[in-house]
Amino acid sequence: MIPSILVENVHKRFRDVHAVNDATFRINPGEVVALLGPNGAGKTTTLDMLLDLQRPDSGRIQMLGESPRQALDTGGIGCVLQQGELLKGVRVAELVRAMSALQPAPLAFDDVVRWAGLADILQRRTERLSGGETQRVRFALALVGDPRMLILDEPTAAMDISARRSFWATIRMYVADGRTVLFSTHYLEEADAIADRIILMANGRIVADGPATAIRAVTATRMLRCTLPAAEPDALRRLPAVFTVEVNGDAVTIRSGDSDTTLRSLLRDYPDACDIEVTMAPLADAVLAFTDRTGATPAGVSR
Numbered sequence: 001m002i003p004s005i006l007v008e009n010v011h012k013r014f015r016d017v018h019a020v021n022d023a024t025f026r027i028n029p030g031e032v033v034a035l036l037g038p039n040g041a042g043k044t045t046t047l048d049m050l051l052d053l054q055r056p057d058s059g060r061i062q063m064l065g066e067s068p069r070q071a072l073d074t075g076g077i078g079c080v081l082q083q084g085e086l087l088k089g090v091r092v093a094e095l096v097r098a099m100s101a102l103q104p105a106p107l108a109f110d111d112v113v114r115w116a117g118l119a120d121i122l123q124r125r126t127e128r129l130s131g132g133e134t135q136r137v138r139f140a141l142a143l144v145g146d147p148r149m150l151i152l153d154e155p156t157a158a159m160d161i162s163a164r165r166s167f168w169a170t171i172r173m174y175v176a177d178g179r180t181v182l183f184s185t186h187y188l189e190e191a192d193a194i195a196d197r198i199i200l201m202a203n204g205r206i207v208a209d210g211p212a213t214a215i216r217a218v219t220a221t222r223m224l225r226c227t228l229p230a231a232e233p234d235a236l237r238r239l240p241a242v243f244t245v246e247v248n249g250d251a252v253t254i255r256s257g258d259s260d261t262t263l264r265s266l267l268r269d270y271p272d273a274c275d276i277e278v279t280m281a282p283l284a285d286a287v288l289a290f291t292d293r294t295g296a297t298p299a300g301v302s303r
């Protein structure tokens with residue numbers, strides 16, 4: 001089977017920043033894959049290389065069995081980028097029709113309108129659109145060529161919750177007949193709800209690649225904060241499920257893969273601990289705590 005996306009040992013540097021460091025992955029037709037990672041992980045740079053907006057320093061990329069440029073020229077790929085303004089001074093319907101007219105095999109106008117949910121804004125001028133509406137029009141422009149594959153860079157960034165929901169419902173219908181979608185996001189919940197598979201990036205590297213259930217083990221990290229006089233980091237590190245410990249005067253921060261178990265032992269061994277707070281670790285924190293700990297990946301996950 002020809003993979004939709006093939007990335008092999010790809011590197012990209014910007015001066016002293018190694019934005020993408022030895023990325024390798026393969027995405028098959030019909031897969032919906034999330035590229036998940038904190039700010040600066042290398043998601044946009046990776047997607048830009050797939051779309052020929054950046055060239056890798058080394059490594060190989062194939063899209064639908066061709067070079068990214070060839071795949072784009074034959075209309076095989078639709079994309080929604082983070083940046084790029086819509087043409088001003090035109091109505092949404094005019095813009096969609098004009099872009100459709102440039103496609104070798106366009107999707108019917110009514111289908112574009114239905115998929116992208118544009119019915120109520122067709123006569124609106126592009127400069128009058130809200131952030132979420134602009135994203136919907138961008139999505140429509142990604143669909144006009146009826147592509148086999150969609151590449152979406154944080155497609156729901158400006159949308160409210162209900163717009164997000166209907167957007168992802170559309171994507172689910174869109175992939176039902178075997179099309180491929182790769183999208184980037186900061187949100188585990190979003191990746192988890194939509195994707196068959198999650199590729200997790202941090203600091204330019206792919207740190208995990210597998211089904212959402214397995215990636216959840218990485219991101220289930222909790223932060224446990226408490227006040228504890230004369231705390232010894234090494235002793236705290238030996239509590240069960242602990243990834244990292246920071247001690248700052250009396251303030252202790254523990255990152256744990258199983259906060260219930262850690263907390264029970266903490267209270268048993270350190271009855272002086274008080275002001276205890278348990279919160280979800282931010283994604284960046286969770287990924288780093290996880291990769292610092294063992295360098296290992298959870299069961300069912302490759303990298």
Ligand SMILES: Nc1ncnc2c1ncn2[C@@H]1O[C@H](COP(=O)(O)OP(=O)(O)OP(=O)(O)O)[C@@H](O)[C@H]1O
Pocket residue numbers: 014015017018019037038039040041042043044045046186
């Ligand atoms: N054109 C550029 N010139 C210099 N550095 C860059 C350039 N583009 C990206 N970088 C750097 O490369 C790293 C990866 O950036 P990238 O935008 O790919 O991350 P990201 O995961 O998409 O982040 P975000 O979620 O914030 O969009 C960052 O350190 C960024 O500052």
